[in-house]
Amino acid sequence: xxxxxxxxxxxxxxxxxxxxxxxxxxxxxxxxxxxxxxxxxxxxxxxxxxxxxxxxxxxxxxxxxxxxxxxxxxxxxxxxxxxxxxxxxxxxxxxxxxxxxxxxxxxxxxxxxxxxxxxxxxxxxxxxxxxxxxxxxxxxxxxxxxxxxxxxxxxxxxxxxxxxxxxxxxxxxxxxxxxxxxxxxxxxxxxxxxxxxxxxxxxxxxxxxxxxxxxxxxxxxxxxxxxxxxxxxxxxxxxxxxxxxxxxxxxxxxxxxxxxxxxxxxxxxxxxxxxxxxxxxxxxxxxxxxxxxxxxxxxxxxxxxxxxxxxxxxxxxxxxxxxxxxxxxxxxxxxxxxxxxxxxxxxxxxxxxxxxxxxxxxxxxxxx
Numbered sequence: 001x002x003x004x005x006x007x008x009x010x011x012x013x014x015x016x017x018x019x020x021x022x023x024x025x026x027x028x029x030x031x032x033x034x035x036x037x038x039x040x041x042x043x044x045x046x047x048x049x050x051x052x053x054x055x056x057x058x059x060x061x062x063x064x065x066x067x068x069x070x071x072x073x074x075x076x077x078x079x080x081x082x083x084x085x086x087x088x089x090x091x092x093x094x095x096x097x098x099x100x101x102x103x104x105x106x107x108x109x110x111x112x113x114x115x116x117x118x119x120x121x122x123x124x125x126x127x128x129x130x131x132x133x134x135x136x137x138x139x140x141x142x143x144x145x146x147x148x149x150x151x152x153x154x155x156x157x158x159x160x161x162x163x164x165x166x167x168x169x170x171x172x173x174x175x176x177x178x179x180x181x182x183x184x185x186x187x188x189x190x191x192x193x194x195x196x197x198x199x200x201x202x203x204x205x206x207x208x209x210x211x212x213x214x215x216x217x218x219x220x221x222x223x224x225x226x227x228x229x230x231x232x233x234x235x236x237x238x239x240x241x242x243x244x245x246x247x248x249x250x251x252x253x254x255x256x257x258x259x260x261x262x263x264x265x266x267x268x269x270x271x272x273x274x275x276x277x278x279x280x281x282x283x284x285x286x287x288x289x290x291x292x293x294x295x296x297x298x299x300x301x302x303x304x305x306x307x308x309x310x311x312x313x314x315x316x317x318x319x320x321x322x323x324x325x326x327x328x329x330x331x332x333x334x335x336x337x338x339x340x341x342x343x344x345x346x347x348x349x350x351x352x353x354x355x356x357x358x359x360x361x362x363x364x365x366x367x368x
Contacts, residue, residue: 030307033317079198182203234302
């Protein structure tokens with residue numbers, strides 16, 4: 001079971017100190033948080049992608065490369081990579097490069113843009129987002145898996161005998177997740193390719209998220225990739241942890257109300273009731289995550305969003321210390337004890353994918 005931290009990369013005025021961080025401050029803090037994740041014994045660090053004001057991360061591969069150079073064991077990922085707004089050629093080459101920099105410690109979460117302006121840079125019709133997603137993803141996989149690609153699609157210029165460089169490390173592309181909390185179509189797409197599904201629960205209520213996960217697992221089995229419980233699932237949650245429950249709610253409340261994500265009319269109590277956020281002491285946070293595990297079934301990656309709403313770096317690192325010392329060790333034990341036989345413990349690593357490719361090649365099977 002993997003545990004980690006992700007950031008959606010907002011740039012928000014600290015409601016406690018009044019400090020408005022610069023992009024330089026947030027980018028520096030992101031690298032420090034990535035290093036601290038590894039130091040705290042966590043397994044994954046992920047950064048989001050945005051091309052609108054109020055966010056700093058328009059180029060996740062650059063940030064992940066910087067964190068890769070400062071770490072040695074932690075896996076690096078995205079939260080998410082916008083497959084609808086990025087040229088698949090750029091995606092293929094950027095993430096193959098990061099793969100080499102990080103010696104294979106990279107996977108990516110693909111998702112669609114949730115705001116209108118970036119669509120204007122790719123297509124003028126937001127209703128075409130699903131077709132654009134499928135086309136871009138298919139081309140991305142071709143670029144990774146074929147050394148010469150001929151391509152003529154609907155949304156980009158044709159390619160003729162084109163080779164994306166550098167080639168993926170060991171000729172094995174990064175493992176891909178599809179971000180989906182409420183979208184059945186995204187779950188179906190992930191399952192068709194035997195990719196992972198990553199559900200950010202602050203975007204949907206638990207029963208909605210559970211429905212999407214269940215559909216994904218059923219589609220995974222229906223597509224002949226294995227048993228439903230062998231499908232790879234990740235869950236991301238907005239968490240704030242402090243020494244006591246009272247301190248957690250007192251300290252988190254101003255950051256919640258400064259959030260660029262939630263409806264300004266929503267109360268913290270309502271957000272907790274709807275499970276959009278998990279706030280409390282280490283014991284309370286642990287119990288709530290285990291309750292979600294009972295709802296979602298066994299899964300392989302648990303991510304925490306902890307740098308939200310203008311939090312200072314000190315506040316974020318304080319949470320990391322509690323997560324690493326008190327929350328994650330208990331969760332590792334409990335997840336392992338509850339895991340059904342034959343269910344994967346972790347997502348596939350680069351070494352796992354290399355081994356899988358060798359087995360398929362020996363058996364004369366062509367991967368999709």
